[in-house]
Ligand SMILES: Nc1nc2c(ncn2[C@@H]2O[C@H](COP(=O)(O)OP(=O)(O)OP(=O)(O)O)[C@@H](O)[C@H]2O)c(=O)[nH]1
């Protein structure tokens with residue numbers, strides 16, 4: 001059976017033996033496809049690929065670190081699969097004309113990308129996520145015999161493992177000789193058997209556990225009790241690796257395992273493949289029959305027909321309702337947001353105007369020059385408070401708006417989490433606002449006061465001095481000096497009063513300017529925040545509206561389809577189903593005959 005170092009691996013599954021199976025599979029696949037059972041179709045496609053492959057696919061699985069990769073390397077006779085790897089990838093080793101290694105990476109559903117790697121760097125290639133495909137030219141006994149070996153990493157993706165098992169002709173299930181099979185392992189083996197009936201249990205690391213014969217005995221009993229007639233092969237992949245001569249290699253049990261695989265799997269490849277394929281065909285046929293039968297039954301059932309009609313009516317009504325409700329959500333959002341922005345701005349102006357009025361009243365009662373700094377600080381804190389309240393209002397009003405828009409959609413569509421519009425630090429918004437201006441006339445200099453006093457007293461002296469000079473007195477005399485003092489004091493007093501009035505006017509202007517600035521800056525900030533909120537609501541609800549419409553449209557389509565089937569096309573469909581069932585029975589019978 002063993003091929004020499006020829007260029008092609010041996011053909012172990014013969015095309016003539018597989019041809020009738022392939023015909024059956026193709027027939028069945030057509031039926032599963034027309035019945036819309038994609039799952040069954042996928043399974044049959046894989047079975048087709050398996051029996052179409054002239055080699056025997058052998059997959060090695062087991063729990064992490066049981067020594068699968070060491071065993072694979074032992075079977076191939078070369079270190080193709082990384083051992084003690086932290087991150088291992090599935091490895092496929094096959095016979096080829098040149099030694100190559102390719103990393104196959106899944107780049108999308110059903111699409112793979114191949115990257116060649118240097119076999120010398122295979123260890124590093126293994127850390128890449130994907131499948132490593134290695135081709136060996138050396139006539140490793142098993143590869144040349146036409147075996148493709150697949151090493152499934154112990155802690156790899158379970159789905160990948162199962163698809164490898166389903167694609168395999170035979171499974172080597174590796175356990176450690178430390179303990180007998182657990183209930184969970186037996187359960188796992190039961191499931192494996194449903195996908196691939198040819199399984200060999202490999203009891204590895206017998207060098208470590210002297211009581212392995214006892215474990216083997218127990219495993220045999222447990223498997224028999226579970227109705228699993230798998231062979232149990234005790235081996236030590238390490239002893240095999242380290243064996244220098246044939247005698248020691250025989251102790252490792254690996255040569256015996258290879259012989260077993262040759263006799264029971266390679267030599268019987270046609271039988272093994274046929275049995276597995278026939279089982280798959282029978283199972284799929286039964287599964288499909290149930291689907292077709294159920295559909296035929298419900299077509300014949302008048303209650304079902306009434307139900308379908310009612311479902312169509314409901315689906316139509318729901319679609320109409322949704323269209324009406326959602327037609328105007330955008331208008332509701334745009335209107336609501338516009339109104340909200342105007343209200344918030346109005347509220348801000350209103351609050352600040354009230355503050356300005358209070359400030360003016362205060363200014364009118366006192367001299368603003370006194371405590372102008374404290375006055376400014378106090379005003380600032382009141383402005384902060386007002387702004388904070390304004391933003392709190394903006395927040396709650398936008399939550400309300402969000403709920404209003406959400407109510408236009410079917411229940412269950414929760415409004416999105418809104419950005420919080422409340423201010424954590426109102427000072428930030430006020431950063432660009434210029435502080436309250438200083439009062440120009442706040443501190444008149446001493447010279448200024450003296451000057452205006454002098455101006456007054458000079459007038460007084462001149463006025464009275466001139467009059468008294470007519471009486472022959474000198475220009476400066478007691479009377480004129482008295483008048484000078486009097487008018488001087490009066491001038492100082494007048495000057496002070498005027499200054500105070502001017503300061504009040506200046507203070508009012510300063511407050512008004514501050515308020516203007518605050519309204520400008522805060523208004524800008526709050527408009528920005530509200531617009532961002534509006535945009536995020538619009539994006540969110542556009543998505544929801546699209547989804548909701550797609551859902552009802554799909555429901556409507558399904559209902560119309562079903563109605564079509566049960567309505568006008570009912571008789572045709574029944575006839576079609578009957579003919580499919582007859583065809584299916586024929587395939588099933590043929591498979592049963594072949595299996596027998
Ligand atoms: N004593 C002994 N050690 C072994 C034997 N087979 C494998 N090992 C050791 O067990 C460890 C794990 O071996 P691997 O071949 O990497 O195991 P694996 O099952 O491929 O591990 P993962 O794929 O990573 O789950 C390594 O240190 C091996 O040397 C054996 O027969 N006897």
Ligand SMILES: [Mg+2]
Nearest residue numbers: 068069088153
């Ligand atoms: Mg491994």
